[in-house]
Amino acid sequence: MAREKKVEHYDVVVIGGGPGGLSAAIYAGRARLKTILIEKGLVGGLATYTNEIANYPGFPDEPKGETITNLMKKQAENMGVKFKLTAVKSVDLMGEEKVIETFRNKYIAKTVIIATGGRPRITGALNEDKYLFDKGISFCATCDAAANTDKHVVVIGSGDAAIEEGMFLTKFASKVTVSVMHDEGIMDCNEIAKAAALANPKMEFVWNTVVHSFEGENHLDTVVLKNVKTDELIPISCDNCFEFIGYLPNTELFEGQVELTNRKYVPVDEKKETNIPGVFAVGDVTDKWLRQIATAVGDGAIAGTAAEKYIAEEEIFNDKIMQKEHPGLIYLYNAVDNDSREFLASIENIENQFENLVVNRVDVYKSTGIAEKLNVETFPSVVITKDGDVFKTITEMCADTISDTISNL
Ligand SMILES: Cc1cc2nc3c(=O)[nH]c(=O)nc-3n(C[C@H](O)[C@H](O)[C@H](O)COP(=O)(O)OP(=O)(O)OC[C@H]3O[C@@H](n4cnc5c(N)ncnc54)[C@H](O)[C@@H]3O)c2cc1C
Numbered sequence: 001m002a003r004e005k006k007v008e009h010y011d012v013v014v015i016g017g018g019p020g021g022l023s024a025a026i027y028a029g030r031a032r033l034k035t036i037l038i039e040k041g042l043v044g045g046l047a048t049y050t051n052e053i054a055n056y057p058g059f060p061d062e063p064k065g066e067t068i069t070n071l072m073k074k075q076a077e078n079m080g081v082k083f084k085l086t087a088v089k090s091v092d093l094m095g096e097e098k099v100i101e102t103f104r105n106k107y108i109a110k111t112v113i114i115a116t117g118g119r120p121r122i123t124g125a126l127n128e129d130k131y132l133f134d135k136g137i138s139f140c141a142t143c144d145a146a147a148n149t150d151k152h153v154v155v156i157g158s159g160d161a162a163i164e165e166g167m168f169l170t171k172f173a174s175k176v177t178v179s180v181m182h183d184e185g186i187m188d189c190n191e192i193a194k195a196a197a198l199a200n201p202k203m204e205f206v207w208n209t210v211v212h213s214f215e216g217e218n219h220l221d222t223v224v225l226k227n228v229k230t231d232e233l234i235p236i237s238c239d240n241c242f243e244f245i246g247y248l249p250n251t252e253l254f255e256g257q258v259e260l261t262n263r264k265y266v267p268v269d270e271k272k273e274t275n276i277p278g279v280f281a282v283g284d285v286t287d288k289w290l291r292q293i294a295t296a297v298g299d300g301a302i303a304g305t306a307a308e309k310y311i312a313e314e315e316i317f318n319d320k321i322m323q324k325e326h327p328g329l330i331y332l333y334n335a336v337d338n339d340s341r342e343f344l345a346s347i348e349n350i351e352n353q354f355e356n357l358v359v360n361r362v363d364v365y366k367s368t369g370i371a372e373k374l375n376v377e378t379f380p381s382v383v384i385t386k387d388g389d390v391f392k393t394i395t396e397m398c399a400d401t402i403s404d405t406i407s408n409l
Pocket of ligand 1: 015016017018019020021022038039040041042043044045046047048049050052053054055056086087088089115116117118133134138139140142143144250253282283284285291292293294296
């Protein structure tokens with residue numbers, strides 16, 4: 001018989017313990033939200049794969065990635081965040097209560113922060129596993145270009161990322177050899193990048209090739225390319241190889257629930273919220289321009305804070321705004337708008353007319369969350385409630401109309 005899963009309740013469940021998830025957890029914990037972070041591999045995420053982080057502000061000594069992420073973990077623990085080292089197997093995010101399941105546990109959460117990152121696509125060529133990350137195969141020119149000063153590097157791919165990153169590498173490396181699988185002159189990148197790359201004296205192209213194997217004693221020293229037309233093997237001696245053949249976001253778990261782009265990234269708004277209220281996404285898994293530790297951490301700060309606001313608004317909305325005991329009046333106004341402010345006096349008069357009327361004033365300048373829940377887009381507006389439901393929304397601010405509506409409830 002299948003074992004019953006243990007059920008635990010949280011304000012915030014963070015899925016993924018890379019820099020994005022850790023930062024979100026620190027902010028959520030700091031806001032005194034009951035927070036758990038679930039990580040299936042190493043806490044620290046992709047950042048732990050690198051031995052030198054040179055561009056994360058505040059760490060001039062270029063520490064290992066894990067030195068930085070261990071500090072983030074400690075900080076999250078200090079904020080009361082719980083850690084669980086296991087994979088999230090399934091999620092149900094559509095309802096007000098979000099359900100996150102691991103092998104043994106079922107977590108019920110008010111909010112979820114998706115921080116599952118992604119993984120670079122690899123070629124699948126012989127011996128590739130032996131050299132991944134710090135043994136000669138890299139996936140990030142921004143991170144590793146400076147370490148290749150005056151060296152010979154091989155770039156795999158001819159899309160926008162490959163060619164633009166390859167061009168960036170020529171500022172450091174003495175030579176950049178690019179393996180392109182198409183016929184001479186045909187590349188997958190945009191025409192401007194292509195023209196610039198073809199004119200770059202440090203760039204050399206080996207057409208009609210894919211990687212056959214990677215070779216080297218302890219560190220990569222040769223990339224063996226294969227001509228796809230002739231099967232000829234072409235060994236290229238090099239110091240490092242950069243693969244830019246795509247990036248796969250870890251979003252399989254969320255398909256069919258969270259909206260994804262055609263490349264399977266999660267689109268988010270400025271609060272890092274997905275299409276599902278209360279579900280946020282941060283870091284490399286999101287549809288964004290720069291995938292780095294600094295940007296993942298920034299995303300986490302926003303999502304952790306936004307999750308706190310979401311929960312606070314939910315509580316106010318359910319307990320105060322949509323209370324069932326008495327008739328209610330919600331005045332949605334914009335504090336920086338003159339007409340909005342002037343009508344506050346009329347709202348006070350109406351409040352004084354009805355003994356049991358519960359009046360809430362919501363300043364949409366601070367947050368539009370409650371207005372969105374009430375489907376109100378014009379301000380000022382008045383929403384009248386009865387038995388915990390919307391009875392009428394009034395957009396023309398006339399005190400008599402509002403009073404009559406309440407009298408007729
Ligand atoms: C070799 C290398 C070098 C890099 N160097 C630099 C650098 O010098 N500077 C820099 O700023 N950036 C660098 N980066 C990029 C940086 O590491 C990433 O941008 C950053 O780690 C993204 O953070 P994240 O939290 O979004 O995702 P990730 O770090 O990818 O973390 C996601 C985490 O989610 C976990 N996860 C996924 N699915 C599940 C699941 N179902 N259940 C539980 N957990 C799950 C994963 O195990 C992973 O730990 C480098 C990347 C690589 C690969």
